[in-house]
Amino acid sequence: MSLKAVLRGCGAFLPEKVLTNEDLSKKVDTSDEWIRERTGIRERHIASDGELTSDLAANAARVALKDADLAPEDIDLIIVATTTPDLTFPSTAAIVQAKLGAGAGAAFDIQAVCTGFVYALSTAEKFLISGQHKRALVIGAETFSRILDWEDRATCVLFGDGAGAFILEAQEATDAGERGMMASYLRCDGNLVDLLYVDGGVSSSQTVGHVRMQGNKVFREAVTRISQAMVSVCEEANVPVTDIDWFVPHQANERIIQGVVKKLDLRPDQVVSTISGQGNTSAASIPLAYCAGVADGRIKTGDLVLFEAMGGGLTWGAALMRV
Template sequence: MSLKAVLRGCGAYLPEKVLTNDELSKRVDTSDEWIRERTGIRARHIAAEGELTSDLAVGAAEAALKDAGLTAKDIDLIIVATTTPDLTFPSTAAIVQAKLDAGEGAAFDIQAVCTGFVYALSTAEKFLTSGQHKRALVIGAETFSRILDWEDRATCVLFGDGAGAFVMEAQPAEEAGDRGLMASYLRCDGRMVDLLYVDGGVSATKTTGHVRMQGNKVFREAVTRISDAMVKVCAEADTPVTDIDWFVPHQANERIIQGVVKKLDLRPDQVVSTISGQGNTSAASIPLAYCAGVADGRIKKGDLVLFEAMGGGLTWGAALMRV
């Protein structure tokens, strides 16, 4: 029996604390105007003291399960995309599984930085369509504020905390119809690791470290690589890019998003953007943006949605889904 991985529900969670550009300008040499002109960001959410990545993930997962009309007991696979795990081990997914009381299905993390959710979505699709698992929680969750150097204005102004989740379900192809994940495209070029990285780690320094980025070089790579991934994933699905209903990008930089829209001849009103109020939430940004589009009524069942991301590694990728 042929199976498809179909989106059953989505959920989002953002910490209560909001850090505005004006507040940030009191901590580092920057200004609201400087940040907005270069990134499109005006504010971001920051996790509270003691609020962990797993807590954000659980909040998003519970919302997604409610949206899907399911309980955690209905889930037999949990994949968490994160760069900021609670612990070195076990995986944040294992901790989320316990907090949700989800039973003994498979649970593991994926580390592809900002591209993590696209990697996780593609991985879940393989497990579901093989028949090995029935329902998956695919979560992007980050407490990126914990790895920022708050004296480095090139990075600390960009990132925020949050989590988003999809419930994906294996359905017979004849039941799913044209809905489901149609194609995904994943890539990495480890030769560019020094463009965006954290200068600490268990084996290298025995420290957590801070985010370091060569912003201009990342920007130059982004538009070309993201656009290429979008074209290729649509070609794999035999669907022109211009046929999509919605473009839900990784929320890295408003100028990058605009560059991709222009390069691929998309309409600005097809873009779902949350960067202004959330900043770059890394692996969480795609599901957070998607949930925002659903919540305000833009994205509807049956729409064709194109996701993309690029992050440290460098990693990049795209996924096309009929929701």
Template sequence: MSLKTVLRGCGAFLPDQVLTNEELSKRVDTSDEWIRERTGIRERHIASEGELTSDLATHAAQAALDNAGLKASDIDLIIVATTTPDLTFPSTAAIVQAKLGAGAGAAFDVQAVCSGFIYALSTAEKFLISGQHKRALVIGAETFSRILDWEDRGTCVLFGDGAGAFVLEAVDEADEGERGIKASYMRCDGRLVDLLYVDGGVSSTGTIGHVRMQGNKVFREAVTRISQAMVAVCEEAKTPVTDIDWFVPHQANERIIHGVVKKLNLRSDQVISTIAGQGNTSAASIPLAYCAGVADGRIKTGDLVLFEAMGGGLTWGAALMRA
């Protein structure tokens, strides 16, 4: 039997605490106008003290399970994409598994920064179509506010906290019509590490560190590499980019999204954007945006959806899915 991977449900969670541009301007030399003009961000959600990445992930995962009409015990694979784990070890996925009461399936984390959800989605799909696992929770979750330098206006204005999750299931290729993940594409160029990184770590400094970014250089790389990944994944699926119904990008910067849309001749009304109210939530941004599109009725069963992301590493990638 030939298998494919279909999406059964999605879920999202954002912390209650909201940090607006106006409030941020009291902490760092910036303004609402400066931030909006350069990024499109109006506000972002910030995890409260004691609110962990695993907490956000668990809430999103439970919402996805509820949306799919499934129980945690139905899941035999959990992959969490995160740059901000609860602990050095064990994995945040292991902690989420316990909090959900999911039982002893496989659970591990993926670290590809903002591209993490694409990496996790592709990894889960490979496990599922191999027949090794039946149902997977793929979660992007971040408390990115914990690694920000709140005196660096070039980075602290960009990021927020949140989590989003997909429930995926392996089914017979002949079932579910055209639904399912069609293709995925992942790349990394480690020579570009210094464009976006954290200046701390277990084996280097013994500290958490803070995000450091060469913003202009990242922007120049982003449009080219993201567009290339989108074209590549559509070519693999033998589908023209212009055939997609919805474009769900990583919510990094509104100008990057507009640049990709223009480069690939997409329409602005095809874009699912949550950046104004959430900022860049790193690995959580794609599932959060997808869930928003489903919740407001734009994304419907059978729609062709294209995802993309780029993050520190530099990593980048794309995935094509029929909802």
């Protein structure tokens, strides 16, 4: 029996608190114009005191469960992609499992920074098509505001908090038809760690640390590596890049997104972008953008959707799915 991982539902959650560029200009030497020109970001959502990554993740998961018409006990695999876990251990996925009342299925976290959701999607698919699990809850969730240096204008203006969730289900290929995950492509170059990292950790400093980034170098790497991943994943699926219906990118920087669109000859109206109102929510950005595209009616059942991301590591990757 041949199985496919099919998307059953999606969910999004953003914290209520909003931090605008004007708000930031009162904290650091920046301006709304400076931020928008360089990034495309206008505002971002920030978790309140006491609002944890697992809270955001569980809220997004509940929306996804409702969208899929499923109950928590129908889920037997939970994967949370996050760089900002509640605790060193246990995993945020374990905490989410308990908050949902999902039962004793498998639950674990994936840490690939902004590429985390693509890594998590690919991992979940492998579990599902093996027949080991039936339904996977795949979540990207971040409280990135907790690891920002609010005096560093190069980084603090970029990031926001949020969570997005997909529910994937193993279905027989004959039943799924064309729908389902078609291919994924994952890469990492550890020689480029110093381009984007956090200067603290359990083993090194016993502190949380702050985000540090060589922005110009990351930008130069991004368009080339992201484009290559997108072409590679489409080649694996034997689908021309120009045949996709929607491009749902990691929401890192509007100029990076535009650079990829130009390089691959895509149309601007194929892009689902949420960066203006959400900023870079790291592992949460892809599912948040996808949910926005579904909510406003652009993305429909049967559409061919291409996801991509690049993050610290440097990690990068892409996934192709008929939704």
